[in-house]
Amino acid sequence: MQTTDIFDGIKEAFLPESDYKPYKLWMPKRVVITPDALKESYGQELYERITGHGLHVEIMKNNRITGLRGATERETYKIAKNTLAIVNAPPSTFNLRPIPPSADWQFHLAEGCPAHCQYCYLAGSLSGPPAIRVFANLPSILNNLHRFERLNQHTTFEASCYTDPLSLEHLTGGLEKTIKFFGEKENSYLRFVTKFDAIQPLLNIPHNGHTRFRISLNAEPVAKRLEGGTASVPARIKALRKLAQPKEAGGGNYPIGIVLAPIMPIPDWKEHYTSLFDQLSANLDFNCDLTFELISHRFTPGSKDVLMEWYPNTSLEMDEASRATKTNKFGGTKYVYTKEVMKELKTFFEQQIAMRFPQASILYWT
Numbered sequence: 001m002q003t004t005d006i007f008d009g010i011k012e013a014f015l016p017e018s019d020y021k022p023y024k025l026w027m028p029k030r031v032v033i034t035p036d037a038l039k040e041s042y043g044q045e046l047y048e049r050i051t052g053h054g055l056h057v058e059i060m061k062n063n064r065i066t067g068l069r070g071a072t073e074r075e076t077y078k079i080a081k082n083t084l085a086i087v088n089a090p091p092s093t094f095n096l097r098p099i100p101p102s103a104d105w106q107f108h109l110a111e112g113c114p115a116h117c118q119y120c121y122l123a124g125s126l127s128g129p130p131a132i133r134v135f136a137n138l139p140s141i142l143n144n145l146h147r148f149e150r151l152n153q154h155t156t157f158e159a160s161c162y163t164d165p166l167s168l169e170h171l172t173g174g175l176e177k178t179i180k181f182f183g184e185k186e187n188s189y190l191r192f193v194t195k196f197d198a199i200q201p202l203l204n205i206p207h208n209g210h211t212r213f214r215i216s217l218n219a220e221p222v223a224k225r226l227e228g229g230t231a232s233v234p235a236r237i238k239a240l241r242k243l244a245q246p247k248e249a250g251g252g253n254y255p256i257g258i259v260l261a262p263i264m265p266i267p268d269w270k271e272h273y274t275s276l277f278d279q280l281s282a283n284l285d286f287n288c289d290l291t292f293e294l295i296s297h298r299f300t301p302g303s304k305d306v307l308m309e310w311y312p313n314t315s316l317e318m319d320e321a322s323r324a325t326k327t328n329k330f331g332g333t334k335y336v337y338t339k340e341v342m343k344e345l346k347t348f349f350e351q352q353i354a355m356r357f358p359q360a361s362i363l364y365w366t
C-alpha cells in the first residue's frame with residue numbers, strides 16, 4: 001500500500017490501543033538505486049523485490065543521491081523520509097567501531113528509518129537529509145565481520161545503531177539474511193532493536209539462538225505522543241511474546257530483549273510505567289531468555305537543534321536548565337536528568353524487574 005502522507009503513521013499511533021492493530025508496512029514515495037549498487041547481486045535482488053511491491057525504482061546516473069532537498073528544513077525532512085536509496089556502504093564502514101555498553105561492535109545494514117520519533121537518536125548521529133539508505137553490498141559487509149571476532153570468545157554485533165532494521169524488512173529481506181548468517185557462526189551473536197511488529201516472516205528461520213531480538217518500549221503517553229509511525233506498544237508486546245514462545249507454540253524461540261527507552265519522568269510516570277510492566281508480565285508468562293536495557297532520556301546541543309528543525313512543535317522536554325550535564329571523552333556535552341531523578345528512576349525500574357522477572361538480567365542503566 002502506498003503511503004499517501006508523511007503523517008499517516010502518526011495518525012495510526014493515536015488510534016485506541018485496545019485493538020492491537022498491526023503497523024501498516026512503510027512504502028516509500030521514491031526509490032532510487034545507484035549504478036554501483038545495481039552491480040551487486042543483492043542490489044539486483046533489492047531491485048526485483050521492490051519493483052515486485054509495485055514501486056518504481058529510479059536508476060541514478062551516478063553514485064550520488066540528489067533531489068533530497070526542499071525549500072525549507074521541514075520540506076527536506078518530508079522528502080527525505082519518503083525516499084529509499086539503495087547504495088553501497090562506503091569503505092569506511094568496513095572498519096567497525098565498538099558500541100559499549102550494548103555490544104562489542106556495531107555494523108550497518110542500512111541508515112535512516114521511516115518512523116517519526118520526536119526524540120530520535122539518529123538526529124545526533126547521522127548528518128544530512130534523513131533519507132533511508134539500504135546497503136546493497138550487504139554480503140561484503142557480513143563477510144567482513146569475521147575480522148572483528150574475538151578468538152574463542154563470544155563477540156556481539158549490534159545492527160540497529162543507525163536504523164530500525166525491521167521497519168525495512170518487507171522491502172529488503174536483509175535482516176533475514178543477517179540472522180541466518182549469524183545462525184551459522186560459532187561464537188558471533190547478532191543484536192538489534194525495533195519499534196515495529198512485522199516479525200512473522202522471521203519466526204521460522206534458523207537463528208540457532210545467535211540473535212537477540214529486542215523490542216523498544218515505553219510508557220503509553222510517551223509512545224502515543226512522541227513515537228509517530230511506529231507500531232503501537234500492545235502490538236510490539238504481542239510481537240515480543242511471539243518471538244520468545246517455543247516453536248511448539250508457533251513462536252520463534254528467540255532470545256529476547258526489552259529496551260526501555262527513552263525513560264522519562266512524565267507526570268504520573270510510576271503509574272504509566274507500572275501499567276507497561278503489567279502488560280509485560282501478562283504476556284511474558286512463561287520461561288524465556290530475557291534481558292533488559294534501561295536508557296534514560298538525554299540530548300546534546302546538536303541533537304536538540306536537529307530535532308527542533310524536524311519537529312518544531314514538539315512537546316518533548318529538552319530544558320537544559322532542569323538537567324545535569326555530562327561530558328563525553330571527546331569533550332562533547334550531553335544533558336541528562338539530575339542525580340536525584342536518575343536515582344529514583346533507576347530504583348523503580350530495578351525493583352519492578354526484580355519483582356516480575358527475577359530470571360532476567362539487566363544489562364545496563366544509563
Ligand code: SF4
Nearest residue numbers: 113115116117120195
Ligand atoms: S524507530 Fe528508532 S530510528 Fe526510527 S525514528 Fe524512532 S527512534 Fe528513530
